[in-house]
Amino acid sequence: MDTNRREFLKGTFWMGAAAFAAGCAMDKIALGPQGGPMMTYADKPMKKVRVGVIGLGRGEGAVRRMAQIPNTYVTAICDLNEARINKQLKWFDQMKIARPKVYTGGPEEWKKLVDSDEVDLVYNATPWLLHAPIGLYAMRAGKHVAIEVPAALTEDECYELVETSEKTRRHCMQLENCCYGEIELLSLNLCRKGLLGEIVHGECAYIHDLRSYCYDKFDEEKGGGGYWDYWRLKYNAKHGGNQYQTHGLGPVCQYMNINRGDQFDFLVSVDSKQESFERYAKAKFGADSWQAKTKVKMGDMNTSIIKTKLGRTIMLQHNVSNPRPYNRINLISGTKGILQDYPYRCTFAKNEIDGCHNYSPEFAEKVRKEHMHPLWKKCGKLAAKVGGHGGMDFLMDLRLSYCLQNGLPLDMNVYDLASWCVIGELSEKSSDNRGRSIDIPDFTNGAWKTAAPLGIVDVDIEKLGIKDDAIKAHKDAMNV
Numbered sequence: 283m284d285t286n287r288r289e290f291l292k293g294t295f296w297m298g299a300a301a302f303a304a305g306c307a308m309d310k311i312a313l314g315p316q317g318g319p320m321m322t323y324a325d326k327p328m329k330k331v332r333v334g335v336i337g338l339g340r341g342e343g344a345v346r347r348m349a350q351i352p353n354t355y356v357t358a359i360c361d362l363n364e365a366r367i368n369k370q371l372k373w374f375d376q377m378k379i380a381r382p383k384v385y386t387g388g389p390e391e392w393k394k395l396v397d398s399d400e401v402d403l404v405y406n407a408t409p410w411l412l413h414a415p416i417g418l419y420a421m422r423a424g425k426h427v428a429i430e431v432p433a434a435l436t437e438d439e440c441y442e443l444v445e446t447s448e449k450t451r452r453h454c455m456q457l458e459n460c461c462y463g464e465i466e467l468l469s470l471n472l473c474r475k476g477l478l479g480e481i482v483h484g485e486c487a488y489i490h491d492l493r494s495y496c497y498d499k500f501d502e503e504k505g506g507g508g509y510w511d512y513w514r515l516k517y518n519a520k521h522g523g524n525q526y527q528t529h530g531l532g533p534v535c536q537y538m539n540i541n542r543g544d545q546f547d548f549l550v551s552v553d554s555k556q557e558s559f560e561r562y563a564k565a566k567f568g569a570d571s572w573q574a575k576t577k578v579k580m581g582d583m584n585t586s587i588i589k590t591k592l593g594r595t596i597m598l599q600h601n602v603s604n605p606r607p608y609n610r611i612n613l614i615s616g617t618k619g620i621l622q623d624y625p626y627r628c629t630f631a632k633n634e635i636d637g638c639h640n641y642s643p644e645f646a647e648k649v650r651k652e653h654m655h656p657l658w659k660k661c662g663k664l665a666a667k668v669g670g671h672g673g674m675d676f677l678m679d680l681r682l683s684y685c686l687q688n689g690l691p692l693d694m695n696v697y698d699l700a701s702w703c704v705i706g707e708l709s710e711k712s713s714d715n716r717g718r719s720i721d722i723p724d725f726t727n728g729a730w731k732t733a734a735p736l737g738i739v740d741v742d743i744e745k746l747g748i749k750d751d752a753i754k755a756h757k758d759a760m761n762v
């Protein structure tokens with residue numbers, strides 16, 4: 283660990299502590315050129331949000347969602363693949379929206395997009411190894427940045443993103459769309475209303491058979507097929523642990539107020555053996571193929587357990603290898619009841635001695651209707667029409683643009699990014715050491731003790747001026 287970075291964090295902590303002691307929001311303090319904490323940071327309202335999207339696989343959906351949000355303009359796109367660039371330009375023409383500036387032709391062309399005067403927000407949907415480098419470069423160039431998941435791969439990257447966001451006072455948000463799923467928002471609402479009682483335990487996961495995406499070849503001519511340059515397989519081959527943790531973990535952290543009232547303490551993590559990737563490669567490409575000869579470190583299943591400072595536990599799994607239906611588990615359990623997804627179920631105890639022994643589909647449906655999160659109630663139908671994982675991708679982008687337009691703090695700040703992402707490297711270290719317990723750093727430097735929980739967020743769609751009939755569905759949205 284680079285001690286200078288720790289020094290920076292130590293240096294800024296006194297400002298936060300002083301603010302809390304004085305009972306005022308940290309960001310109201312006049313901060314010097316050295317920056318300040320980002321817990322409740324809000325930039326001045328932006329009349330227009332000009333977005334530059336880098337990486338047009340997953341980024342394709344981002345282009346199409348962002349370009350349809352009022353006062354939000356996709357002014358630049360960047361990708362190495364010509365077919366993907368052309369596909370986007372065709373869409374802009376069909377939609378009669380002004381074409382964005384194109385950056386292509388080399389692996390560092392994205393720097394020109396970031397440096398361009400026509401971009402306020404860099405939307406980074408590139409392969410994992412480019413997440414932190416583009417994020418850091420963007421903030422240093424004075425741009426806000428939103429980064430696909432996982433936004434950072436190592437503890438060092440997490441610290442550097444936190445430090446740079448504080449220093450430059452630029453937003454650095456992780457694009458954790460699952461925090462905006464209907465059932466995740468419902469779960470959050472139930473927790474906020476206290477209907478599950480004191481929250482004690484959560485379970486979450488990313489379970490999705492990705493073998494074909496990882497081993498299929500990317501078709502340069504068509505701009506489709508497997509992942510570009512086998513980037514994911516290359517990472518899977520070198521690393522164990524929970525590599526794609528935030529889809530499950532992000533929502534549970536919001537239910538438990540991690541960084542805002544509670545904090546991670548330590549984790550233990552164990553990988554199962556590797557079987558299914560290597561068997562798949564051999565069966566599909568033959569024993570002599572390079573695929574079959576590629577050793578994969580990633581276990582079929584990783585199981586991690588996190589303990590929080592307030593004594594709660596979170597069970598987190600990662601399995602992209604076995605033939606199983608998709609599952610993020612999304613279980614949240616407290617002293618008064620439980621909700622779990624896949625399929626969605628929920629039950630509340632009648633009193634302190636009621637055991638909640640059965641689920642009833644009718645009760646779950648009643649709860650879903652009665653306690654639907656206001657954001658989903660207002661925008662869920664519209665979001666589902668736009669598409670992208672049933673609408674949650676649109677809600678995420680909508681909130682991001684809305685917050686920037688209205689000068690509000692973002693729902694997910696750089697501390698959330700760092701806390702959720704650091705679990706990747708730490709789970710690998712624990713698993714490599716027979717499940718040894720590992721302390722999880724507090725990126726807020728103690729601010730979690732007094733920070734307010736994320737509120738029940740909303741969007742004023744009338745003020746924003748969204749017209750339902752003007753919004754077009756993105757039918758081929760990527761749902762991986």
Ligand SMILES: NC(=O)c1ccc[n+]([C@@H]2O[C@H](COP(=O)([O-])OP(=O)(O)OC[C@H]3O[C@@H](n4cnc5c(N)ncnc54)[C@H](O)[C@@H]3O)[C@@H](O)[C@H]2O)c1
Nearest residue numbers: 337338339340361362363389407408410430431509510762
């Ligand atoms: N949040 C979600 O639900 C979700 C879903 C899918 C993917 N993702 C994330 O999105 C990211 C991209 O995944 P994907 O499925 O689109 O992968 P992909 O392989 O389909 O696409 C990656 C794209 O990045 C481009 N690229 C690579 N290096 C580049 C460079 N130096 N400059 C410009 N462009 C470059 C490639 O040409 C390719 O088009 C990953 O981080 C992934 O984890 C998130």
